Amino acid sequence: MSYMRTISLAAVCMALSSFSFAAPAPPPSSPPAAVPPRSGTYTPAAGTAIPWRINRAGTLIWNDLPWLPTGGYFTPQSLFNSSAQAWQADQNALNTLLKAGIRDLVIWPSHALTLASQQALQRLLDLLNSQGFHYGIAFGQTPLPPLSGFLVHPSIYRFDNPNVTVAHWQVDNSDAAAWFTFDPKNNSRILQDGMAQMDGSTASAPNTGSPDVSHPITLLLPHVVLPPAQHLPDVWSGFDSYRDALLQLFAKIKFGPGLRFFLDPLGPSASLPASDDLVVPDSLMFHLEWQQYLQQKYGSGRQISSHWVLSDTIKDIGLLSRLVPLWSRGRGIPYLYDPSTGKTWQVLGGTSPGSGWWADFYTWRNKTLRASLNSMANLLKKRVADVPVVCTEQPNSFLLTQRHPDGYDGIAVQTTAMQPWRTARVTGAAYASAAWSSQPLWFIASPIQGVPAESSSSASIGYPSLSALDQDITDMRRIGLKAFFFDGFQTPASQLQTTPDWLQKPDQLAWLNIAHHDFDSDSLAATLLPRVFYYPVNAPGGAQIGITPSTAGVYWLPSDTSGSSLNFWPSFNGYTIQMPDDSSRTVLWSLFGPRTVRFELAKPRLLQVFTPGGNPVPVKYEGKNDVLVPFGTEPLVFQTSGQTLFPVQAATDVQQLLILLLNESRGKKIPVAAFAGMQADQDIRLLKEHDYLGVYAGAMHQVNLLAPLLSPYRWIEGEDSVGSNFPNIVQNPAASNGAYLHLDTIQQPALASAYAARYVFDLPSSGSYTIWVAGTPPGSGTSPLGWYIDHNPENDPLHSQLYSARYLDSYFAWYPLGTVNMKAGPHALTLHVRKPVNGRYRFSIDAIAISPQNTPFVPDAAVRPLPLDNRLAVAFTTALLKQKP
Numbered sequence: 001m002s003y004m005r006t007i008s009l010a011a012v013c014m015a016l017s018s019f020s021f022a023a024p025a026p027p028p029s030s031p032p033a034a035v036p037p038r039s040g041t042y043t044p045a046a047g048t049a050i051p052w053r054i055n056r057a058g059t060l061i062w063n064d065l066p067w068l069p070t071g072g073y074f075t076p077q078s079l080f081n082s083s084a085q086a087w088q089a090d091q092n093a094l095n096t097l098l099k100a101g102i103r104d105l106v107i108w109p110s111h112a113l114t115l116a117s118q119q120a121l122q123r124l125l126d127l128l129n130s131q132g133f134h135y136g137i138a139f140g141q142t143p144l145p146p147l148s149g150f151l152v153h154p155s156i157y158r159f160d161n162p163n164v165t166v167a168h169w170q171v172d173n174s175d176a177a178a179w180f181t182f183d184p185k186n187n188s189r190i191l192q193d194g195m196a197q198m199d200g201s202t203a204s205a206p207n208t209g210s211p212d213v214s215h216p217i218t219l220l221l222p223h224v225v226l227p228p229a230q231h232l233p234d235v236w237s238g239f240d241s242y243r244d245a246l247l248q249l250f251a252k253i254k255f256g257p258g259l260r261f262f263l264d265p266l267g268p269s270a271s272l273p274a275s276d277d278l279v280v281p282d283s284l285m286f287h288l289e290w291q292q293y294l295q296q297k298y299g300s301g302r303q304i305s306s307h308w309v310l311s312d313t314i315k316d317i318g319l320l321s322r323l324v325p326l327w328s329r330g331r332g333i334p335y336l337y338d339p340s341t342g343k344t345w346q347v348l349g350g351t352s353p354g355s356g357w358w359a360d361f362y363t364w365r366n367k368t369l370r371a372s373l374n375s376m377a378n379l380l381k382k383r384v385a386d387v388p389v390v391c392t393e394q395p396n397s398f399l400l401t402q403r404h405p406d407g408y409d410g411i412a413v414q415t416t417a418m419q420p421w422r423t424a425r426v427t428g429a430a431y432a433s434a435a436w437s438s439q440p441l442w443f444i445a446s447p448i449q450g451v452p453a454e455s456s457s458s459a460s461i462g463y464p465s466l467s468a469l470d471q472d473i474t475d476m477r478r479i480g481l482k483a484f485f486f487d488g489f490q491t492p493a494s495q496l497q498t499t500p501d502w503l504q505k506p507d508q509l510a511w512l513n514i515a516h517h518d519f520d521s522d523s524l525a526a527t528l529l530p531r532v533f534y535y536p537v538n539a540p541g542g543a544q545i546g547i548t549p550s551t552a553g554v555y556w557l558p559s560d561t562s563g564s565s566l567n568f569w570p571s572f573n574g575y576t577i578q579m580p581d582d583s584s585r586t587v588l589w590s591l592f593g594p595r596t597v598r599f600e601l602a603k604p605r606l607l608q609v610f611t612p613g614g615n616p617v618p619v620k621y622e623g624k625n626d627v628l629v630p631f632g633t634e635p636l637v638f639q640t641s642g643q644t645l646f647p648v649q650a651a652t653d654v655q656q657l658l659i660l661l662l663n664e665s666r667g668k669k670i671p672v673a674a675f676a677g678m679q680a681d682q683d684i685r686l687l688k689e690h691d692y693l694g695v696y697a698g699a700m701h702q703v704n705l706l707a708p709l710l711s712p713y714r715w716i717e718g719e720d721s722v723g724s725n726f727p728n729i730v731q732n733p734a735a736s737n738g739a740y741l742h743l744d745t746i747q748q749p750a751l752a753s754a755y756a757a758r759y760v761f762d763l764p765s766s767g768s769y770t771i772w773v774a775g776t777p778p779g780s781g782t783s784p785l786g787w788y789i790d791h792n793p794e795n796d797p798l799h800s801q802l803y804s805a806r807y808l809d810s811y812f813a814w815y816p817l818g819t820v821n822m823k824a825g826p827h828a829l830t831l832h833v834r835k836p837v838n839g840r841y842r843f844s845i846d847a848i849a850i851s852p853q854n855t856p857f858v859p860d861a862a863v864r865p866l867p868l869d870n871r872l873a874v875a876f877t878t879a880l881l882k883q884k885p
Contacts, residue, residue: 536562540575592877722759
């Protein structure tokens with residue numbers, strides 16, 4: 001395994017190209033101002049028309065005044081219970097809220113709203129209007145049909161044990177499953193297939209293959225029927241009947257002045273939870289619409305077969321629309337499967353084929369989901385009440401970026417109280433969807449879920465103080481949120497273990513009222529835009545969601561836009577990003593802190609450099625082609641007018657590192673030193689020719705060879721286990737080396753007492769070493785971990801304190817497992833996931849570092865340390881920073 005990823009010269013040249021801006025731009029990575037505003041006119045049953053609009057800052061302007069609500073979810077008992085006691089309970093609850101000064105509500109029905117009677121709904125709305133409440137109406141868990149389809153997740157449903165003749169899987173929500181046994185050494189040739197035996201949640205299938213195959217692997221393709229409460233409903237099948245039921249319910253409802261918005265008319269999961277991203281639906285309406293899309297796009301089965309790279313041409317578009325892939329995210333086998341006949345068709349190109357199947361599916365699926373949400377929003381505004389319609393963005397789905405002038409008008413984001421890292425992770429991605437829309441969208445926190453169990457016992461669940469509540473709202477306001485609805489008021493008894501009932505906490509209701517007045521009275525609240533800039537979520541180049549380093553509150557946020565990662569280890573990280581106006585920008589930052597960096601360009605005076613906040617950075621020109629840029633500790637944003645941008649020090653730094661390693665290797669008589677010496681001599685020539693990219697690539701290749709032999713550290717990728725029963729390797733560009741080992745399952749480990757991963761390494765010398773892991777942070781959602789070296793007794797982690805900021809959207813962090821004395825030579829580290837948590841085994845491993853005590857390890861996300869001992873690292877860094885650019 002190379003010390004770092006190898007770099008393709010062609011890929012680097014392409015990635016480093018930027019496109020011109022006609023004039024200096026506003027803040028370098030902010031989308032352009034979105035105009036005109038979304039607007040409407042609401043006419044209550046009794047009263048004058050009320051205009052509304054969404055301003056550029058994402059605030060709802062109601063009757064020419066900003067509406068900045070702070071309230072909560074109210075679950076009425078009387079909508080589905082006609083008893084006098086239920087109606088009295090609702091009246092008492094609303095009176096309690098009035099006395100506390102709380103008037104902003106989301107009406108959250110405990111069942112589908114269409115199941116309520118018109119009389120019960122009208123009575124509730126009349127009471128709300130008479131008492132001066134302002135409210136949004138949610139639709140509960142809508143009665144759309146449950147989504148059924150095939151879960152294409154071969155990373156999890158893969159059985160790789162040639163010593164066992166029957167494969168077993170634990171499968172959630174599955175009523176049937178197909179299995180495929182294949183030969184991994186012969187182009188993934190399918191040996192056998194069939195339908196699995198189902199016993200409750202356990203699926204089983206033969207794992208025998210054929211006599212000439214010594215190591216067969218079996219994949220499972222489960223057919224699932226997903227509970228609509230937590231999953232995407234089948235919007236393709238149930239839309240029309242649900243629409244008619246809504247219109248019938250609202251036909252005689254008279255809305256009063258208190259109505260402000262509708263929330264999630266297709267349910268909160270209609271914007272695609274991440275768990276459903278690999279489900280291929282199989283309902284009749286899905287297939288009819290999918291077939292129609294393929295017909296319109298390609299015109300013939302021959303064209304589709306070519307684009308999907310099928311080994312055989314299929315002319316029947318109806319058949320093509322039934323096919324399900326047996327691979328996803330680079331894992332699985334290159335075949336398409338017809339569930340109706342059991343037949344498979346080979347796809348050329350291996351497990352990461354050039355087939356366009358997934359791209360076509362995602363494009364069409366996301367387009368139809370947005371169209372369904374927009375259609376329902378337009379229906380409500382035209383036929384029921386012309387108020388904003390808000391939809392909930394699922395974490396990191398980026399589905400709700402609005403490109404249409406009509407349709408839904410706002411994005412709601414679910415967040416968790418008193419967890420600022422999670423607020424940034426979830427809310428930041430949703431803000432990007434709102435900000436990159438063609439018009440401003442109202443941006444609200446709904447709901448803010450209760451303080452989790454690890455922060456507060458169930459008996460006292462809630463905020464510990466007014467300052468904690470204020471801090472939470474402050475953190476959310478910084479990312480652009482303009483309304484806050486907490487969960488919940490009159491919480492159902494079944495949810496009290498995880499969700500507070502604010503009605504039972506008068507002191508906290510008083511705090512909520514104070515927070516509302518602080519927010520509403522802030523003269524800047526309605527117009528304040530968060531300070532943000534963006535990175536491409538699929539090519540982050542080391543960027544991390546949250547406050548940008550060394551800035552005064554500028555948020556670094558992910559965006560679902562194209563870009564390229566730029567990794568010039570050990571000196572620079574960065575990326576390019578495509579902007580909404582089709583321009584491209586390059587972002588770079590120094591891994592060695594402040595220094596002046598040289599760039600050689602054909603037209604250096606066309607280069608523009610900005611801080612993340614949009615301030616221009618002064619540069620210095622030297623000679624005809626050179627420009628000197630002062631780097632600090634924050635990233636810099638470059639507009640290059642189409643010129644290739646390459647930091648000269650990226651080349652000279654790695655050249656000096658190679659010379660340093662070369663001198664060390666010569667003293668130790670390492671055989672590769674001769675080749676490294678040849679490269680060092682060639683680098684001198686290339687530098688004279690100003691071929692900096694050639695210097696970097698050539699020197700980096702030799703550093704990759706020398707570093708593992710000379711480094712005092714041992715860096716091991718999580719996915720490079722020599723023995724693991726973790727079921728999944730996840731590809732992610734923000735992870736170390738682009739992947740990590742992943743465990744998240746209810747399935748008991750096969751033929752073992754626990755899930756474990758084993759890693760081998762060699763130490764250059766005897767001494768005391770600290771074992772570090774970049775893994776899932778300890779907490780209530782993470783399975784407890786044990787570890788041991790060689791055959792020594794198992795240990796607990798040293799403690800749960802994190803020694804680095806979270807990275808990969810807060811999914812990973814570094815922490816030490818412990819310190820152990822080891823002799824020079826080979827060793828093995830075993831990480832043991834001890835037990836499930838909340839019924840699931842959950843733990844992921846990105847990287848492991850083994851550092852000698854005399855060379856302290858300083859974790860920095862996925863950036864590897866210099867392969868030098870402490871003395872040489874200090875000397876190398878000091879020399880670099882003293883060099884003239």
